[in-house]
Amino acid sequence: MTSTRQDAAISLSVLERPTRKRRMLVIVNPFATTVSARLRNLVVHALESRYDVTAVDTEAQGHATAICRDAAAEGYDVVCAFGGDGTVNEAANGLAGTSTPLAVLPGGSANVFCRSLGVPGDVVDATEHLLRLADTLPVRTVDLGQANGRYFVFTAGVGLDAEVTERVDAHPRWKARFGPWYYATVAVDLFTRRYLLGRPPRMRIALADGRQQEAITCIAQNSDPYTFFARRPVRVCADAALDSGTLAFAALDRIGPLEVPSLAARLLTGSARAVSRHRRITDLGAATCAVVESLDGRPLPLQVDGDYLGRCERVELRAQPAALRCVA
Known part of the structure; x- marks a missing residue:
């Protein structure tokens, strides 16, 4: 315009x-x-x-x-x-x-x-x-999530997406100029170096209902979608909603080079169900809270709403129902 x-x-x-x-x-x-x-x-x-x-x-x-x-x-x-x-x-x-x-x-x-x-x-x-x-x-009351006490409105991530956020935030001019394409380029580079050819972080996700899952990345969503690629919505967690009283969780357990194209294609369909059917994605469903802990002693990278917060050995992700009033 x-x-x-x-x-x-x-x-x-x-x-x-x-x-x-x-x-x-x-x-x-x-x-x-x-x-x-x-x-x-x-x-x-x-x-x-x-x-x-x-x-x-x-x-x-x-x-x-x-x-x-x-x-x-x-x-x-x-x-x-x-x-x-x-x-x-x-x-x-x-x-x-x-x-x-x-x-x-x-x-x-x-x-x-x-x-x-x-x-x-x-x-x-x-x-x-x-x-x-x-x-x-008109006011709508919506839920918020919390990650180690910091509120988030739509998503928190532990692992790959947090590392991507850290790298992108370090180059604001490229972020402004190339937008989602810069995110995608950084994601591919980090994924290849750290998660395919390197040593990705190992974590355990423990949900409030007792379920546990080992992973290399954990995503928590408070709303749908997870993000956008230009105008295309990217959906990861199927049960995310702003007024559910819970967070929706998904985990990437591990992935090989031959599985990357199929995962990328599913992410771009805009269907969380398609993503959850990928063999390396575990849809953990909805829960009021989850604790993510490092399995190898290395601090885990954490982001909320696209802001990198740093690294920590333990992340507590918790739903805060009806915590924010919005004009919509």
Whole structure:
């Protein structure tokens, strides 16, 4: 979309002003993939036609969480996260357990949670969507997951996907320029070096119901899908839902070179059932919690919502039912 079209579309989205404007705090990540100063100002100006808006730019990791905690304490009617999935994750961590709802505007490369809520993936359409909701402000209560105490809105991963996230986050310019293709390139490289030809991490997944599974990667989903490859949804866990009260789990036990093409093809079908039928994928179903522990003493890489959190020998993954209120 050109800047001229964005100007015109957002300007046209300014609707008749309501009698009382709701207080909205807009948290903007100025470093998000598709966010620019000009687009930020256009979006904020449009929202000001229907909301009493205060806009704040994030300055460092964790800043959005602190801002959201303050906003909930100050009684804002709604907090809007304008950025990528990392910004949404930080905002959710600040608003979890409070009565202040979270709205989202897409500003990243994937915007998984935004699309999972049914919010348009285009920022102009998403802004117009928020303007239409100004009078009623419909709220949906959704579950969150927790990984060692850190909330996540759509997924957590231990193993390969966390290592991919670590590598991608180290090269933000390539991530912004090539998007899902850069993720795919990094995934293939790491998979080949570490998981096929190298020494992958070994872990044991222990579910709340007593089941156990050894693996080299564990995926936990709080919502569907797991992620997107451009516009194509990638689904791994069949039982994932935002209001189930549980997390859905899947494990990759091991894999050989000849099995990689078939697994990649199944991931791109958009069918979790197809993925779960792969001989190296174990669909562990839904559970309220699981503990993932290293079997060889090496710390395990961990990511939540596309943010790399580091390495630890033990990861506790737990569902937090009805923990977040969202405008959708």
